[in-house]
Amino acid sequence: MSDQRIHPAAGAGFEAAVEHYERGRPSYPDDAVTYLVNELGIREGTDVIDLGAGTGKFTELIVLTGARMTGLEPVASMRAALERNCPTIRVVDGTAESIPAANESFDAAVAASAFHWFDGERAVPEVHRVLRPGAGLGLIWNARDQSSDWSERLTEIFDELAGPDAPRYRSGRWREAFEKRTDLFGPLHHRVAYHVHHVTPSAFLDRVLSVSYVAAASEAQRERVRSEVAELLSTDPELRDRDEIVMPYRTDVFWTRRR
Ligand SMILES: C[S@@+](CC[C@H](N)C(=O)[O-])C[C@H]1O[C@@H](n2cnc3c(N)ncnc32)[C@H](O)[C@@H]1O
Numbered sequence: 001m002s003d004q005r006i007h008p009a010a011g012a013g014f015e016a017a018v019e020h021y022e023r024g025r026p027s028y029p030d031d032a033v034t035y036l037v038n039e040l041g042i043r044e045g046t047d048v049i050d051l052g053a054g055t056g057k058f059t060e061l062i063v064l065t066g067a068r069m070t071g072l073e074p075v076a077s078m079r080a081a082l083e084r085n086c087p088t089i090r091v092v093d094g095t096a097e098s099i100p101a102a103n104e105s106f107d108a109a110v111a112a113s114a115f116h117w118f119d120g121e122r123a124v125p126e127v128h129r130v131l132r133p134g135a136g137l138g139l140i141w142n143a144r145d146q147s148s149d150w151s152e153r154l155t156e157i158f159d160e161l162a163g164p165d166a167p168r169y170r171s172g173r174w175r176e177a178f179e180k181r182t183d184l185f186g187p188l189h190h191r192v193a194y195h196v197h198h199v200t201p202s203a204f205l206d207r208v209l210s211v212s213y214v215a216a217a218s219e220a221q222r223e224r225v226r227s228e229v230a231e232l233l234s235t236d237p238e239l240r241d242r243d244e245i246v247m248p249y250r251t252d253v254f255w256t257r258r259r
Contacts (some may be wrong), residue, residue, distance in 0.1 A: 003015070003074055003075060005074055005095050005097075005098070006074050006075075006095055006117065007117055007167060008216070009162075009166065009212045009213050009216050010075070010117045010212055011074075011075065012212075012215070012216035013211070013212025013213060013214070013215040013216035014054070014075045014077075014078050014212055014215070015075050015076070015077050015078075015215075016077075016215040016216065017209065017210045017211075017212065017214075017215035018055060018077045018078055018080075018081050019206075020206040020207075020209040020210040020215065021054065021055055021078075021081075021206075021210040022055050022081060023202075023203050023206040023210075024199070024203050024204070024205075024206030024207035024208070024209065024210045025057060025142075025207065025210055026057075026142055026195070026197035026247070026249055027057055027058075027061065028057070028058055028061060028112065028140060028142060028195075028251060029193045029194070029195035029251055031193045032140060032191070032193035032251045032253045033058075033061050033062075033140075035191055035193075035253055036110070036138040036140060036253050036255060037062070037065055039136060039138070039189070039255045040108040040110070040136035040137075040138050040255060041107070041108070041136065042062060042065050042067050042107075042108050043065055043066065043067065044065065044066030044067070045066065045067070045068060046065070046067040046068065046107045046108060047067070047068050047070075047105065047106045047107045047108075048062060048067045048068065048069050048070070048106060048107065048108045048109070048110065049069075049070045049071075049072055049099070049101070049105075049106045049108075049109045049110075049130065050062065050069065050070070050071050050072065050109075050110050050111070050112065051072050051096045051099075051109060051110070051111040051114060051115075051118070051123075051127070052072070052073060052074075052096065052111055052112070052113075052114030052115075052117060052118070053071035053072060053073045053078075053082050053086075053091075053112075054073060054078050054081075054082065054112075054113075054114070055078055055081035055082055055085055056071065056081065056082045056085035056086040057112070058110065058112030058113075058140065059071050059082065059085075059086050059089065059112075060085055060086050062110065063086055063088060063089060067108075068090075069086070069088075069089040069090070070089065070090045070091075070092060070101070070106070071086060071089050071090070071091045071092070072092050072093075072094045072095075072096070072099060072100075073091065073092075073093070074093060074094065074095050076093075079091055079093060095118075096111065096114075096115075096118040096123040096126065096127065097118065097119050097122040097123050097126055098126065099126055099127070099129075099130050101130045102130075103129055103130065104129075104130070104131065104132045104133070105130050105131075105132075106130055106131050106132065106135060107131075107132055107135050107136075108131075108135055108136045108137070108138065109127050109130070109131055109135070109136075109137045109138070110137070110138040110139070110140070111137075111138075111139050111140075112139075112140045112141070113140070113141050113142055113169070115139050115169075115174050116141075116167045116168055116169045116171075116173070116174040117167055118174075120173075120174055120176060120177025120178075121177050121180070123177065124177040124178060124180075124181050124184060124185065125181065125184060127258075128181075128184040128185065128258055128259075131258040132258070133258060133259075134257060134258060135257070135258045136255055136256070136257050136258070137185065137255065137256050137257070137258065138253070138254070138255045139188075139253070139254040139255070140251060140252065140253050140254070141169045141251065141252045142249045142250075142251050143169060143170065143249065143250050143251070143252060144247065144248075144249055145247075145248035145249060145250055147248075148238060149236065149238075150232060150236040150238055150239055151247075151248075153232055153236070154208065154229070154232065157208065157225055157228045157229060157232070158208060158211050158213060158214050158225060161211075161213040161214055161217050161221060161225075162213040163213075166213065169252075175188070178256065183259065184258065184259055185256045185257065185258060185259060186256050186257045186259060187256065188254045188255070188256045189254065189255050189256065190252065190253065190254050191252075191253045192250060192251065192252055192253070193250075193251040193253065194248070194249070194250055194251070195248075195249055195251060196246045196247060196248050196249065197246075197247045197249060198244050198245070198246055198247075199244070199245050199247055200243065200244060200245075201233050201239075201242065201243075201245065204229070204233065204239075204245050204247070205226065205229050205230075205233075207247065208225060208229050209222070209225070209226075
């Protein structure tokens, strides 16, 4: 059943997509992670919360710093994967709009490919509440490079299921809550990094099926997506007859400081 606390496509989609997510989504590039860790002052013993931690693809990189990590994730199946992938962290059920933690509990908060799903007007004051004064908030997104013909076609295949009002990182609407609450957080700093994800044709399909809108769609719609992706894989000159496909990504990193 869909989680009423979060956006319906996220609730239904991420609940169903865990295995596709684990196989089809990339990690985050070292440059971007190191930049964020340094700017946020994350090190051994720092209390850090990862909001919308999912299966732990970003969390597990922050764990390597020795920080004391809390992974917050509202979707039960994602949370189970998070517990498996990051056995040393504290995993909690909750949302960015209602964080089960006392005031001023954390030295830093991060959200990886997740903040656009939050209700920014409620999440920004809530994140402010659980952070200590001067603490950093880091936001990071992996965005698929759409410059090749096949990547553009891939977007067409699943965009149809998202609809015009779907929350998206690329729309930039997630920034509005920060622009309205400059009393709570300082300016957003931004840096870009680039990387590639090597995938098999089967993981290429997983990448598509991990998109929340695809995972939340009807079986008939998913079958349509599967057959269109199969056709793309067998006809595109850059994809056909490949055992491995290189998917380019751009990573956007933002950070700000709690006032
Ligand atoms: C695209 S996934 C990213 C997961 C993980 N951070 C990563 O980098 O792979 C977005 C995650 O945000 C979670 N999410 C959606 N709405 C949320 C909310 N309001 N509060 C907290 N998490 C939320 C979803 O359940 C999902 O696990």
